[in-house]
Amino acid sequence: xxxxxxxxxxxxxxxxxxxxxxxxxxxxxxxxxxxxxxxxxxxxxxxxxxxxxxxxxxxxxxxxxxxxxxxxxxxxxxxxxxxxxxxxxxxxxxxxxxxxxxxxxxxxxxxxxxxxxxxxxxxxxxxxxxxxxxxxxxxxxxxxxxxxxxxxxxxxxxxxxxxxxxxxxxxxxxxxxxxxxxxxxxxxxxxxxxxxxxxxxxxxxxxxxxxxxxxxxxxxxxxxxxxxxxxxxxxxxxxxxxxxxxxxxxxxxxxxxxxxxxxxxxxxxxxxxxxxxxxxxxxxxxxxxxxxxxxxxxxxxxxxxxxxxxxxxxxxxxxxxxxxxxxxxxxxxxxxxxxxxxxxxxxxxxxxxxxxxxxxxxxxxxxxxxxxxxxxxxxxxxxxxxxxxxxxxxxxxxxxxxxxxxxxxxxxxxxxxxxxxxxxxxxxxxxxxxxxxxxxxxxxxxxxxxxxxxxxxx
Numbered sequence: 001x002x003x004x005x006x007x008x009x010x011x012x013x014x015x016x017x018x019x020x021x022x023x024x025x026x027x028x029x030x031x032x033x034x035x036x037x038x039x040x041x042x043x044x045x046x047x048x049x050x051x052x053x054x055x056x057x058x059x060x061x062x063x064x065x066x067x068x069x070x071x072x073x074x075x076x077x078x079x080x081x082x083x084x085x086x087x088x089x090x091x092x093x094x095x096x097x098x099x100x101x102x103x104x105x106x107x108x109x110x111x112x113x114x115x116x117x118x119x120x121x122x123x124x125x126x127x128x129x130x131x132x133x134x135x136x137x138x139x140x141x142x143x144x145x146x147x148x149x150x151x152x153x154x155x156x157x158x159x160x161x162x163x164x165x166x167x168x169x170x171x172x173x174x175x176x177x178x179x180x181x182x183x184x185x186x187x188x189x190x191x192x193x194x195x196x197x198x199x200x201x202x203x204x205x206x207x208x209x210x211x212x213x214x215x216x217x218x219x220x221x222x223x224x225x226x227x228x229x230x231x232x233x234x235x236x237x238x239x240x241x242x243x244x245x246x247x248x249x250x251x252x253x254x255x256x257x258x259x260x261x262x263x264x265x266x267x268x269x270x271x272x273x274x275x276x277x278x279x280x281x282x283x284x285x286x287x288x289x290x291x292x293x294x295x296x297x298x299x300x301x302x303x304x305x306x307x308x309x310x311x312x313x314x315x316x317x318x319x320x321x322x323x324x325x326x327x328x329x330x331x332x333x334x335x336x337x338x339x340x341x342x343x344x345x346x347x348x349x350x351x352x353x354x355x356x357x358x359x360x361x362x363x364x365x366x367x368x369x370x371x372x373x374x375x376x377x378x379x380x381x382x383x384x385x386x387x388x389x390x391x392x393x394x395x396x397x398x399x400x401x402x403x404x405x406x407x408x409x410x411x412x413x414x415x416x417x418x419x420x421x422x423x424x425x426x427x428x429x430x431x432x433x434x435x436x437x438x439x440x441x442x443x444x445x446x447x448x449x450x451x452x453x454x455x456x457x458x
Contacts, residue, residue: 020080020319025072026326030116031081032064034109034192037212039100041205047103052096059093060085081113082106103202104195107226107314111191114322116213118235121329122184126177128336129242130454133173135343137450140166144443147425148263148353149362156360159425162348164438167446172245179238187231190215194225197313227313229303232325236300239332240293246335247293250286253342257283263356265347270338285338292331299324354425361390361400363428367415370422375414385412 036057043053063085078084083106090097143162150160190210193200199222206218219225256263272284302324306317364386371382388411393400401423408415421427433439436446 019076030113160438163443176242183234191225194222243293250289253286299328
């Protein structure tokens with residue numbers, strides 16, 4: 001394709017290092033779509049004949065059908081998906097294929113193809129995250145009243161409901177979806193027509209190709225058009241954040257599935273065994289989701305480091321933009337699907353959760369709050385009194401609710417008889433009815449709101 005300038009062909013190693021077809025063949029659908037939009041515009045502008053437009057368009061349909069049936073051959077001599085498609089088109093329709101590349105460069109072509117691919121990837125991820133949200137909401141509704149310990153520093157802090165805990169992850173996923181949506185809006189501009197870096201002298205219609213490909217508008221600067229990979233970085237940043245949230249949930253599942261916790265039981269389809277220890281049920285799916293998060297973040301770092309030192313406009317380093325995005329997308333899609341499956345099928349051991357909530361002095365704050373509300377004790381003083389009560393219960397090896405009223409009033413006479421009811425875990429969670437709180441009523445409100453949003457989106 002550029003042999004006129006060179007007397008000799010590339011060395012074997014050069015041919016191998018230069019070729020991107022082994023990975024950019026994933027762009028074949030987008031490459032065909034971009035070429036069809038481009039050739040239609042060339043015809044409409046009178047740049048090439050209607051006969052050539054018809055031949056090229058029909059030929060591209062045949063190429064796409066072949067790719068769909070047989071895949072794309074890794075021909076290193078053709079370097080990339082763009083030349084592979086053009087070469088096959090020439091075999092099918094003859095010299096007219098050579099007119100397809102009029103008024104464009106592989107620089108704006110790949111920028112367009114890659115944007116189209118990332119846009120499709122965002123739509124796919126959003127569908128997966130929506131399914132995960134639905135699973136979280138369904139289980140949260142099921143466990144709106146199930147009591148579990150809430151943790152800070154991985155120490156029992158205050159009782160919460162399992163439904164509230166699961167809805168926290170719904171909120172994380174909601175933000176993840178918003179980041180992908182923001183990235184999609186920002187990237188939805190068409191680089192096609194920027195050519196190599198300076199635009200083109202042909203009377204092209206960039207508005208027409210942008211519209212045909214579903215973009216909001218053409219990009220504004222030809223240099224930026226071919227050198228920009230912010231859209232890929234935006235995708236990787238959103239993917240990294242989403243994978244971070246998935247990893248946190250995965251880590252909790254790993255902890256909860258361990259014998260010391262025993263909060264969940266994983267079904268067979270999301271567990272593995274041991275080759276030597278027959279009793280084992282390992283939470284490998286959750287562990288792999290946790291591990292994939294690190295790889296996805298590594299993909300982001302890889303592309304950031306690649307881009308940080310590049311001058312305008314296109315440099316061959318940018319050929320390495322696609323592998324990290326492809327890898328991150330595959331890992332994220334797999335992680336989302338696995339996590340959705342686990343959430344849908346986990347058995348929550350609510351008896352163990354309740355016992356843990358009752359065992360960790362997690363209602364101590366309720367005693368302090370009652371002293372403030374009923375006896376008018378300043379909170380800092382109430383905090384000190386409650387700490388003394390906790391120390392007493394700890395020394396006796398009993399729960400706060402097991403202390404007698406006499407023992408409590410021996411610490412402070414302002415502790416009234418109503419405190420016994422206030423120290424139960426059920427009373428504690430019911431009392432946390434502030435907006436966004438863990439009270440079952442609030443959980444059901446959050447579930448109803450989430451369902452309404454998801455149904456409206458559907």
